[in-house]
Amino acid sequence: MMNEGLMEVTRTETGGRVKITKTVSYEYINGADPNIAAGANYVSWAVNELNAGARMYRVELNQPGCKTQTLSILFELKPVASGGNAVIKFDGTPNTPGTNxxxxxxxxxxxxxxxxxxxxxxxxxLHEVYHLFGQPDEYSELPGIGSPPSAGGVVTYSPPTPGPMEVTYIGTATQGDTPISLSYFGPTPHDPAMFLWNVPSSLMGDGSLAYYGESFFWIAIEMEKIFATEGTPVTAKIVLP
Structure with a gap:
């Protein structure tokens, strides 16, 4: 909802599709030349790659009185000259020591x-395009497992044991049986007994192009919100085809 995209749901008796569309304009700053910059090509590659990952999963919808429906997922990023609901600024700043x-x-x-x-x-x-569509960086606060973890430490857990104390778009009730590997990110500021863990996803968190169901949990969550506002509650979750 914050990302201001369009989530269009088409349903048949048992299937359908959810299409997530954003319109985007391009700007070129700090010496970036639109005639030679490869940024637009990177965008096209990222959307194609994201859709390749999305084809591995479906959104399962359950609504009282209806048959279970499994919807495919499609992402669309439409370039516009101006007035889009997103902007990509291609920055030509040289990568020199001390420059962020x-x-x-x-x-x-x-x-x-x-x-x-x-x-x-x-x-x-790919990482940043998926942020444009709606995927957050995924972090979870968990209690210490044994002793405080070392930097780079990894733990795999199956929610809700141990359950996330605070969580962003992972470990939801309808997805709670999915094992999730967490890597230590840092201490939690407000509670010394808690530790912040990062969830590897298609956002390159594990350094590969692997896609995990967690990468699409946010779609099911947003769909439940949308149907609830229309007075038609559904249960949505991400499943394999």
Whole structure:
């Protein structure tokens, strides 16, 4: 909802599709040349790659009085000259020592992408494009397991044991049987007995192009919200085809 995209749901008796669309305009700043910059190509690659991952999963909808429906997922990023609900600013700042060239998305709808930035440009673009659509960085606060973890430590748990104390878009009630691998991110500021864990996902958190069901939990969550506001409660969850 914060990302201001369009989530269009088409349903048949037992199937259908959920299509997530955003319109985006391009800007070129700090010396980026639109005639030679490869940024638009990175965007196209990222959307195609994201859809390849989305084809591995479905949104399962259960509504009282209706048959169970399984919907495919499709992402669309439509370039517009102006007036889109997102903007990508291609930044030509040189990557020199002491210069921060780490790309980012602000408020869900403004991306600054450093053409000479840190990391593989395609992988970085995939990470940031999915932020534009709605996927957050996934973090969970969990109690210490044994002793405080070391930096880089990894633990796999099956929610809700031990259950997340605070969580963003993972471990929801309808997805609670999915094992999740967490890597130690840092201490929780407000509780010394808690530790912050990062969830690897298609956002390149594990350094690969692997796709996990957690990468699409947010779609099911938003769909439940949308149907609830229309007075038609449903239960939505991400499943394999």
């Amino acid at each position: 060239t780490r790309s980012y998305v602000l408020d869900g709808n403004e991306m600054v992408f450093f053409l000479n930035g840190d990391g593989d440009p395609k992988e970085v673009m």
